[in-house]
Amino acid sequence: MKPRNIIIDTDPGIDDAAAITIAVRNAALNVKLISTVAANVEVEKTTENALKLMEFLGADIPVARGCDAPLLKKLEPCPEIHGVSGMDGYDFPKVKRQPLRKHSVEAMREVIMDSDEKITLAALATHTNIAILLRMYPEVKEKIDEIVMMGGGLSGGNTNTVAEFNLYNDPHAAYMVFESGLPITMLGLDVTNKAILHKNTALKIRESGKEGDMLYSLFEHYRGGTFEEGLRIHDACVMAYMLRPELFKTEKMYVGMVTEGYAQGATVAGKVNPIAPGREPNVNVCVHVDEAAFEEWFAGEFCR
Ligand code: BDR
Numbered sequence: 001m002k003p004r005n006i007i008i009d010t011d012p013g014i015d016d017a018a019a020i021t022i023a024v025r026n027a028a029l030n031v032k033l034i035s036t037v038a039a040n041v042e043v044e045k046t047t048e049n050a051l052k053l054m055e056f057l058g059a060d061i062p063v064a065r066g067c068d069a070p071l072l073k074k075l076e077p078c079p080e081i082h083g084v085s086g087m088d089g090y091d092f093p094k095v096k097r098q099p100l101r102k103h104s105v106e107a108m109r110e111v112i113m114d115s116d117e118k119i120t121l122a123a124l125a126t127h128t129n130i131a132i133l134l135r136m137y138p139e140v141k142e143k144i145d146e147i148v149m150m151g152g153g154l155s156g157g158n159t160n161t162v163a164e165f166n167l168y169n170d171p172h173a174a175y176m177v178f179e180s181g182l183p184i185t186m187l188g189l190d191v192t193n194k195a196i197l198h199k200n201t202a203l204k205i206r207e208s209g210k211e212g213d214m215l216y217s218l219f220e221h222y223r224g225g226t227f228e229e230g231l232r233i234h235d236a237c238v239m240a241y242m243l244r245p246e247l248f249k250t251e252k253m254y255v256g257m258v259t260e261g262y263a264q265g266a267t268v269a270g271k272v273n274p275i276a277p278g279r280e281p282n283v284n285v286c287v288h289v290d291e292a293a294f295e296e297w298f299a300g301e302f303c304r
């Protein structure tokens with residue numbers, strides 16, 4: 001089977017690092033570009049982290065630096081989850097590579113327009129770059145087959161009681177993406193909070209080789225859960241969905257974004273659109289994950 005061509009838009013980020021490592025290693029995915037954005041930490045750091053990963057993995061995939069702040073809000077990074085560098089815990093060799101000399105919005109446009117096949121956007125972060133891409137170059141829409149995103153949720157948040165981090169950081173960009181008319185699959189907290197790794201699995205991954213060892217060291221510093229209760233590797237769900245969609249149950253829903261007020265960053269999702277009745281649902285929402293199968297899949301990506 002032909003590999004699926006993807007662009008990863010990301011803010012590494014420890015769970016991003018796990019997702020990127022899986023994508024780069026799995027021949028079913030052809031990663032054409034890594035586009036970075038400010039979210040977990042500042043964009044200088046997320047770009048450096050993406051370059052470190054490419055070098056470590058020996059991957060010849062270009063990295064393009066994107067936006068350094070959300071569209072309208074001030075950046076509110078979360079070093080308390082991923083560490084000050086955004087990827088604390090592993091001593092990566094000094095990076096010799098450089099990012100592309102163009103903005104990631106330009107780089108995404110070029111990759112998409114130059115590709116013979118349609119491209120999937122794997123959105124692991126705040127949607128600032130993607131919203132600007134769609135607004136500046138709407139012609140790319142014809143050549144995007146799907147946006148598979150980690151973010152939002154049907155009930156509850158993780159940044160506050162209502163909002164998930166990626167969408168909280170740039171709700172206006174997320175609004176533009178949800179309203180874009182493109183096919184979207186959403187992996188929200190309802191599934192990503194359940195897609196967890198336990199310590200025995202993480203230990204097996206550590207023994208699998210240098211990539212597993214690197215990720216284990218990052219996991220030791222990750223504060224998205226604990227080894228005891230299980231680590232929530234949210235962004236890896238995007239790769240799991242692309243590689244093993246049968247692990248998830250999905251439902252078509254209308255998803256709206258709250259862009260202002262106390263509930264800023266929350267998603268309002270349901271089967272009936274209260275704002276424009278009769279309109280088609282805009283998002284394929286993952287509502288269930290087979291937790292045991294997810295953990296087995298994750299381990300299997302390393303322990304082959
Ligand atoms: C999301 O927020 C970030 O901290 C993670 O990398 C993930 O993309 C989880 O809410």
Ligand code: CA
Binds near residue numbers: 012016
């Ligand atoms: Ca992320």
